[in-house]
Amino acid sequence: MKIKLVETGGIVPLNKEAEAETEWTKEECEHLLKLIASNTAGSAARDAISHSLIVNRKETPIDLSKLPAKYRTLFNQLLKDMHYMPR
Amino acid sequence: MCNHRHSYDPARCIIPPYISNKLAGSPDKKIAARAIKNAVETVKLRAKREFSGGLSDAQRALLQPTKPKSKTAKLNMQVYDMLHGTNPSAAKLVWDNGTLKGKSDKQVTNVIAAGTATWDFYYKLFGRNSVDNKGLLLRHFVHYSSKYNNAMWDGSEMVYGDGDGVIFGDFTADPDIIGHELTHGVTQYESNLAYHNQSGALNESLSDVFGIMVKQRMLNQDVKTANWLIGENVVRGSKYALRSMKAPGTAYVNHPQLGTDPQPASFDKYVKLPDTSSGDYGGVHINSGITNFAFYKAAFDMGGFAWEKAGRVWYAAMTDKTLQQEASFKDFRDLTIKQAGKIFGKNSLEQKAVTAAWKSAKV
């Protein structure tokens, strides 16, 4: 299953992204997305950086601090591989 | 002097660069130092004369700073070192209201200088005591995470990263960035402009407007000597900055990683983007170029120091109780024109300058 991690926001509105091929099943992916989904609605933060995960063209805002330990290596690699997407 | 791109020293940077060059060329340091002092005073006086020339006594009286509401109000501020972590409860207090509690460094001194200057700016000029006007403790967190490319207001505090050292440098290097983040606090406690589409772009623009004035006041720059660049030390490379208020869209051009600054300068070029994080919530940091340009034009055409005329008008509009959370550019334009009339008189040159500035931005 192909996943794309997207980093957006900040005082400069730049978008970064990185992709990876995973062995996740549909169920595992749904379970993970439920666990790490973030809710920033009504947040008073300004210029904040956010992350989202795109799977099968569906984008889910996520909170990386909620990531279970077994996924950290994969996400750290994705963060390392990120490149800017100029507008 | 001020050519060091990745540090900010207000004591050194208050001297304009062309005067610094004079010092470098002088064989007698005493004479050169005196010449510099005189030149700085001359620049100050000339700027003052230019801006107050042609004003009536009544108008000049209006330009005096608003009387602070309380004589006992004082800065309440702390600086914490995140030690490259992301958990604020693990941060180390390094500076507490004038007392050094831990190891200081460039980032700590940068936020002390610009944080103090921002409080002083709002208090001395507008009688405002901190972001909430009730003396709220200002807490700055430096060295957030590792190579973090951002500065932000988290709803109650300021957070600054060190930058990756490749595309971005230290995010405390520009006082306009620190003033920008603190102004998000002011907006939050005033109209709380909704952070999307036009109201979000206004929110962003107000932070740039007051951030740039904090920097210009620290450096004693008038509207003509200022370069109107936001984050010129934050983006690495002498050709680059985060935003240009004077010429939106030119802060970085053909940058190898960032591409070209997408900010428009006029409303006919408004960029329609989705109201999502990847769409910058409808382009709040992009379309702010339009209202930034309107402020620049108004300030430039009125002359002198930006905070003495245009800044007063924008502050009055920002704190106007009729400013709605979902305000449009046109709503804010109308408020500034109304406030310019109230402060300087109906059909005054200042009110005409504000009206013309919005026309230049095609709002």
Ligand SMILES: [Zn+2]
């Ligand atoms: Zn901002």
